[in-house]
Amino acid sequence: MKRRTTLKTIGGIAGTVALGPSVVSADESWPREETGLFLTHQQVQDELDSIQRRSRVEFELEDIGESYEGRELTVARIGEGDTDVFITTEQHGDEPTGTLAALRDLEEFAVTNSPYARTVRENLTVHVLPMHNPDGAMRNQRENALPEDYTWEDPYFGEQTGPADPNRQHYFGFTEDELQELDGDDFDADVGIPDENPSPETQAMLDYVLDLEPLWVADLHTQSGMYHNDKENPGHLDHSSNAWPFNPNIDEEGRNISKRMNVAMYDRGSDVANANVTLYHIGGTTVNIARNAYGAYGFGSVLNEMTGQTGDRGERREGQMVRIVREENRAILEETADESLFERDPDRTEEIPDRGEWAEWPWQREQPE
Numbered sequence: 001m002k003r004r005t006t007l008k009t010i011g012g013i014a015g016t017v018a019l020g021p022s023v024v025s026a027d028e029s030w031p032r033e034e035t036g037l038f039l040t041h042q043q044v045q046d047e048l049d050s051i052q053r054r055s056r057v058e059f060e061l062e063d064i065g066e067s068y069e070g071r072e073l074t075v076a077r078i079g080e081g082d083t084d085v086f087i088t089t090e091q092h093g094d095e096p097t098g099t100l101a102a103l104r105d106l107e108e109f110a111v112t113n114s115p116y117a118r119t120v121r122e123n124l125t126v127h128v129l130p131m132h133n134p135d136g137a138m139r140n141q142r143e144n145a146l147p148e149d150y151t152w153e154d155p156y157f158g159e160q161t162g163p164a165d166p167n168r169q170h171y172f173g174f175t176e177d178e179l180q181e182l183d184g185d186d187f188d189a190d191v192g193i194p195d196e197n198p199s200p201e202t203q204a205m206l207d208y209v210l211d212l213e214p215l216w217v218a219d220l221h222t223q224s225g226m227y228h229n230d231k232e233n234p235g236h237l238d239h240s241s242n243a244w245p246f247n248p249n250i251d252e253e254g255r256n257i258s259k260r261m262n263v264a265m266y267d268r269g270s271d272v273a274n275a276n277v278t279l280y281h282i283g284g285t286t287v288n289i290a291r292n293a294y295g296a297y298g299f300g301s302v303l304n305e306m307t308g309q310t311g312d313r314g315e316r317r318e319g320q321m322v323r324i325v326r327e328e329n330r331a332i333l334e335e336t337a338d339e340s341l342f343e344r345d346p347d348r349t350e351e352i353p354d355r356g357e358w359a360e361w362p363w364q365r366e367q368p369e
Contacts, residue, residue, distance in 0.1 A: 032138045037318060038096040039103075041071050041134035047103050048076055048130070055110035057121060064129075065204025068145045071134040073204045078109050081123040084214040085336060087329070088129040088205060091167045091221065091290065093136025093143070097306045097318065098220025101325040102130045105333075116334060123337035127212065133166050133201050144199055152198050155179070155191040156288050164198035167219075170293035171286075172197050173210050182249050182296055183286045209294070216257060216300030218332065219290045220325065223280070223305040239324050240269055241280035241355040243303040245295025247287055257300030259346035261332045265304065266352050268331035275324050279352040280305050304328060 032040050039047070052059045060077040067073060089098030106128060109117045120126060131137055135145035143163030151161045156168070171179060172193065179187045197203040209217060223241060242265050244258035262279075269277040280303060287293045294301040306321045335341035 032140055035140075038137075038140075039099060039131075041131060041138055044099065044103070044131045044134075045072065045074060048074060048106075051076075051103070051107050051110050056113070057110060059106075059110045064208045065200060067133070067135045067201050069135045071138075073129065073132070073134070073201060075208060076106050076128045076130065077125065078106065079121045079123075079125040081121070081125050081337070083123065083336065084125045084127060084212050085216050085218070085333070086127045086129075086209055086212065086214045087218045087220065088132045088290075089220040090130070090134075090137055091132045091202075091219065092165070093133045093138070094140045095142075095220075095222040095306075096137065097222050097321045097325060098304070099130050099137075100318070101322045101329060102128050102220065104322065105326060105329055106130075116330065119337045120333050124333065126333065127208075127214065129205060129208075132205060133199075135201075136163070136166075144201060146198060150198070152194050153191045154198075155188040155193065156183075156186060156286060158188075158191075160198070166199040166202045167221075167290050168288045169197050169199040169202040170206060170290045171288040172203060173206050173293075173297060174287065179287065182247060186286045209299075210297065214299055215336065216261060216302065216332070217290070217294040218261075218302050218304065218329070219294075221303065221305045222321075223307055238278045238307055238355050239275045239321065240265075240307065240328060241278045241305045242266070242328070242352075243280040243283045243291060243305075244349070245292045245301050246283055246285045247292040247296055248285065250292070250295045251298060254295050254298055254300055256346040257341075258295055258302055259349045260341050260344040261300060261302045262352065263344050263346065263348045264331040264335050264341060265302070265328040266349075269324055269328045272324050272327050275327075277328075277352070278355040279349070281354045302332065 032038060048061055052061055062075050062077065063072045064075050065073045087102055089102050090096055108114065109120055133144055136143055143165050146163045148162045151159065154160045176189055176192055180189050242262050244262050245255055266277050269275050283291065283303065285292060287296045291301050291303040304325060306325050
């Protein structure tokens with residue numbers, strides 16, 4: 001059976017007006033409609049519908065909420081296993097690689113009968129939110145689409161005005177006492193938790209994931225710039241930098257699942273031709289960030305930062321990024337499905353080299369005369 005369900009009543013920001021499907025992106029320097037390389041929100045919705053029509057197995061689509069401007073937040077669900085896992089992409093609207101990769105993964109699970117697809121379908125139920133921040137994506141911008149005069153008190157950053165970063169709003173499932181225990185002085189108890197999440201997109205995901213209680217959550221991003229360890233060799237760049245929850249106060253069992261996922265991604269990703277997988281060692285520790293939050297909620301949690309944002313590379317390089325992230329996705333999905341993930345040594349994360357320093361892309365450097 002194939003079906004699409006819609007959540008009719010959605011919690012959101014007070015005073016928000018749902019503009020519906022007729023919404024038009026604001027005039028920006030590079031609106032998503034003007035590029036054929038990355039998908040618009042409507043194209044993502046059309047692709048999900050196409051996969052559902054062509055699917056050889058049960059493939060469900062559920063609208064779990066809306067963005068600030070009224071775009072649907074659609075979760076695709078496939079598989080019949082007892083173990084639930086959750087993948088989200090494009091929390092930052094200028095980081096679309098994960099969206100492209102996730103759609104290709106869903107297509108493989110739905111329309112093929114490969115050994116990999118069968119293993120995943122039989123042992124897991126995979127939940128994918130393939131465009132977390134559609135308003136930001138339609139502007140190719142990091143943040144969501146809150147108006148410039150929207151203001152809220154943030155207990156981590158103080159008074160904030162304008163669009164919100166969806167990846168910094170995942171703490172709304174905790175109480176103030178829990179946040180104080182988890183983050184200490186980094187959480188300002190005098191400010192407390194705002195009445196409403198400035199990212200309705202993140203709140204929709206939170207509500208879904210906390211009800212689901214998956215084994216793990218994977219958060220797919222991209223990082224800007226070019227990173228490598230040897231500046232004399234600009235070809236040796238970091239294609240993917242990954243991380244687990246760095247918050248020191250989370251449960252060790254969940255942290256170890258996260259570390260095992262990182263080891264699996266490192267081993268599999270490094271096997272891809274010319275790929276260089278590293279540790280995203282610069283990540284913060286507070287649980288407002290998704291990677292740390294879902295670890296603190298008790299789930300495994302991994303961050304995948306592919307290198308290169310919307311303005312950083314062309315179509316050929318984007319294809320390479322999609323291939324690498326799909327291999328890393330395959331590592332954690334396949335190994336979770338056949339349970340080999342749990343045999344991995346979490347201490348092997350010490351083998352993963354730190355991400356290198358930023359350097360210009362080769363074509364941006366001054367060429368010798």
